[in-house]
Amino acid sequence: MRITKITTFVLKAPIGKERFLSSQAVFSERTSLLVRLETDTGLVGWGEGGQYGPAEPVASVIHDVLAPWVLGISPQTPAVTWERLYTATRDFGQKGTYVEAISGLDIAHWDLFGQTLGVPVHVLLGGAFRDRVTAYATGFYYRGDRPFDSPETLDALETEAKGYVDAGFRVLKAKIGLLSIQADTERLARIRAAVGPDVALLTDANHAYNRATALRMGRALEALDIGWFEEPVVPEDRAGYRELRAALSIPIAGGESEFTRFGFRDLFVERCVDIAQPDTCSAGGFTEMQRIIALAAAHNVSVVPHVWGSGIAVAAALQVLAVIPWQPFTFNPMPLQNEPMVEFDRNPNPLRDDLLQTPFVLEDGTLRIPDGPGLGVQVNEDVIARFLVERRESHID
Numbered sequence: 090m091r092i093t094k095i096t097t098f099v100l101k102a103p104i105g106k107e108r109f110l111s112s113q114a115v116f117s118e119r120t121s122l123l124v125r126l127e128t129d130t131g132l133v134g135w136g137e138g139g140q141y142g143p144a145e146p147v148a149s150v151i152h153d154v155l156a157p158w159v160l161g162i163s164p165q166t167p168a169v170t171w172e173r174l175y176t177a178t179r180d181f182g183q184k185g186t187y188v189e190a191i192s193g194l195d196i197a198h199w200d201l202f203g204q205t206l207g208v209p210v211h212v213l214l215g216g217a218f219r220d221r222v223t224a225y226a227t228g229f230y231y232r233g234d235r236p237f238d239s240p241e242t243l244d245a246l247e248t249e250a251k252g253y254v255d256a257g258f259r260v261l262k263a264k265i266g267l268l269s270i271q272a273d274t275e276r277l278a279r280i281r282a283a284v285g286p287d288v289a290l291l292t293d294a295n296h297a298y299n300r301a302t303a304l305r306m307g308r309a310l311e312a313l314d315i316g317w318f319e320e321p322v323v324p325e326d327r328a329g330y331r332e333l334r335a336a337l338s339i340p341i342a343g344g345e346s347e348f349t350r351f352g353f354r355d356l357f358v359e360r361c362v363d364i365a366q367p368d369t370c371s372a373g374g375f376t377e378m379q380r381i382i383a384l385a386a387a388h389n390v391s392v393v394p395h396v397w398g399s400g401i402a403v404a405a406a407l408q409v410l411a412v413i414p415w416q417p418f419t420f421n422p423m424p425l426q427n428e429p430m431v432e433f434d435r436n437p438n439p440l441r442d443d444l445l446q447t448p449f450v451l452e453d454g455t456l457r458i459p460d461g462p463g464l465g466v467q468v469n470e471d472v473i474a475r476f477l478v479e480r481r482e483s484h485i486d
């Protein structure tokens with residue numbers, strides 16, 4: 090059996106008036122780069138490459154650079170192929186677009202691998218620690234349709250918070266970093282007041298701060314009983330991460346902008362984070378997530394993967410979440426202590442909600458980990474046609 094065709098799909102879903110902001114970016118559309126691998130026996134595997142960045146360059150790397158190493162190979166060799174792709178591009182592609190392209194191919198390759206044996210990816214990776222995983226709601230972005238500090242804006246945060254709790258979430262994550270420390274603290278205080286002390290509240294700055302400002306913000310977060318402080322400083326500032334981690338009692342999270350076992354090795358050895366957040370679609374796919382999870386365990390660091398993309402990205406993350414060990418083991422594993430969680434983005438994204446034939450549904454604050462072959466999900470190709478911007482294909486006879 091051989092892989093004979095690679096198809097990529099650049100998808101863009103405009104979200105119109107629902108556009109939203111983080112400290113770094115305005116989101117007026119949702120984009121995904123999907124990868125479809127096909128074998129000469131008719132099997133089809135799906136992957137997703139990248140997260141926030143533009144999708145077209147990822148597609149270009151796949152077809153213009155990597156395709157010759159993928160076409161013609163066995164679908165049962167994802168780790169070998171990963172190594173071939175990475176070593177072929179190491180001199181110019183250790184981080185960023187090249188690794189995102191490898192990630193998309195790797196996820197699709199493991200999807201095929203599972204289908205050749207009729208087992209889910211998590212079985213290939215050694216078996217599932219859990220069949221459901223606690224989901225946390227990623228929301229509370231800055232809205233682009235009204236002033237950030239208006240009474241209506243603060244009221245809307247309260248409504249949003251209550252909506253998540255009513256839906257069953259027990260862990261919520263809010264954006265910080267766009268406004269002053271005082272204004273962001275006020276936003277968090279409103280959310281905390283709306284949900285009470287029993288719902289965990291996390292914060293994400295998307296590396297908005299220098300070290301001094303992050304320290305002041307961190308002190309304010311400690312007073313609000315915030316569960317983690319995500320990306321306080323730019324990912325290159327490892328000394329800043331280390332100093333904040335030493336100075337604050339609040340756990341430090343990071344890693345969505347880091348790549349491969351080599352990048353995470355440095356985060357762990359330099360003791361930068363309490364919680365590592367590799368994104369399966371950009372850090373290197375399933376092959377590399379295994380290595381990052383092992384490195385994290387060796388440094389007693391928790392892994393809570395970053396998830397942002399389409400239904401394929403969520404499906405890939407759930408396969409990874411099945412195989413993350415407790416860190417460390419207890420008889421009563423708990424989220425935010427030693428049990429991982431799945432990030433469940435709640436911003437508008439039809440590529441997440443409509444792409445799969447069976448969408449993910451929150452039940453009692455958890456998502457079920459699919460147990461069908463490969464990723465265990467079926468793609469609705471009509472939805473691809475609806476949001477398609479660019480389709481490219483590479484194949485052999």
Ligand code: MG
Nearest residue numbers: 293319320345
């Ligand atoms: Mg983040």
